[in-house]
Amino acid sequence: MQTRIAAKYADVPRIDEADAILRSCVHCGFCNATCPTYLELGDERDGPRGRIYLIKQLLEGHEVTTRTHTHLDRCLTCRNCETTCPSGVQYGRLLDIGRDLIERQVRRPARQRIARWLLKLIVPHRRRFGLLLFIGRMVRPALPAGLRAKIPPRRRSLPARPRSTVVPASNSSGPAGTAGSQGVRTMLVLDGCVQPSATPGTNEAAARVLAKLGIRLESVPRAGCCGALAYHLGDHLAALRYARRNVDAWWPGIEGGAEAIAITASGCGPMIKDYGDLLAGDPAYAAKAAKVSALGRDISEILRDEDLARLRPTASGSKVAFHCPCTLQHGQKLGGVVEDILTACGFELAATKDPHLCCGSAGTYSLLEPEMSRKLLGNKLAALTAARPDLIATANVGCQLHIESAADLPVKHWIELIDEANGSET
Incomplete structure (x- = not known):
């Protein structure tokens, strides 16, 4: 052209x-x-x-x-x-x-400006979002049905499950990112902004699964939102501030020998893997950002390269419909990876239609473009449930919450299925 x-x-x-x-x-x-x-x-x-x-x-x-x-x-x-x-x-x-x-x-109408300002003010900040979610859950029964569906119920860990093996970097035995006295491999983990409050079991499940593979996850509290929300809303300056903060937070662990930054929300993956390009013109951050991008790995990439026979999972016999998020299959080109892992671990995958199409979550899209989002969600649910699965699994917190808002079936992150299939032994 x-x-x-x-x-x-x-x-x-x-x-x-x-x-x-x-x-x-x-x-x-x-x-x-x-x-x-x-x-x-x-x-x-x-x-x-x-x-x-x-x-x-x-x-x-x-x-x-x-x-x-x-x-x-x-x-x-x-x-x-x-x-x-x-x-x-x-x-x-x-x-x-x-x-x-x-x-x-182009100046937006006031209503749009306020909505976007509020989203950037609250969602990328873990504590603010957690507080809003807490309040929303308290008043949830009194809300209109449409709004009530958007507020996820509180998730409780099963009593039989041990507490997470994710450890804060500041409390680990030795400098952040080191292998420790017994040679345990170490990876940093992205906590993110929404996931800790909305689906806290995801990183806990990932930690338990990786522990069985001899890998310890370290949480770095100073790291937070990946910056994708602000970036896709056109606020690039704010997004790059989040990126620099995360680079600074993770750098001591990287210098200490952490072999990867584990990402359990696929929506954050493309952003983190783009840090190197986005900060290439910043002399103070270019090299560090490139290193962070190189170390960023979706949890599916990590398990793909490990010996899954060490997990010895016992699948429940449930038929699983897997929704591969756009950020996983198109953004990170990892389509089929989770499906292979689930199959290798003994799960029966339900046939789905149009797996390449979006569920309509797309970050803040379900809030800013609700009509189109609902149409796409209806299409996706019909495609996922055509083969009558027992549950739906996905790889991104946004997709999980969005699909769950209208689904009659349980909706989980796929790593939780692997964790549950492995029982509570460590």
């Missing part, structure tokens, strides 16, 4: 990258065939090809309006189109650049 980037954008960070991405698009339209919003709406501007053209117009200096905002906002950032694209167009990166620029140029 031929481009003529406006002179006013000449010094904008990543403008050369945006130009190169635009030029790589041949407008074939294959992407539209797998775009959830295009399939629902049939509007060219609500598919990747149309959005690419809207961003091209923006970068060439044409007028953009709130309508442009609307069509870019409707994108789930599922990156399904990237998996489909024969030209390798990095649509997700282009969309983030375009959103950042238009956010500065």
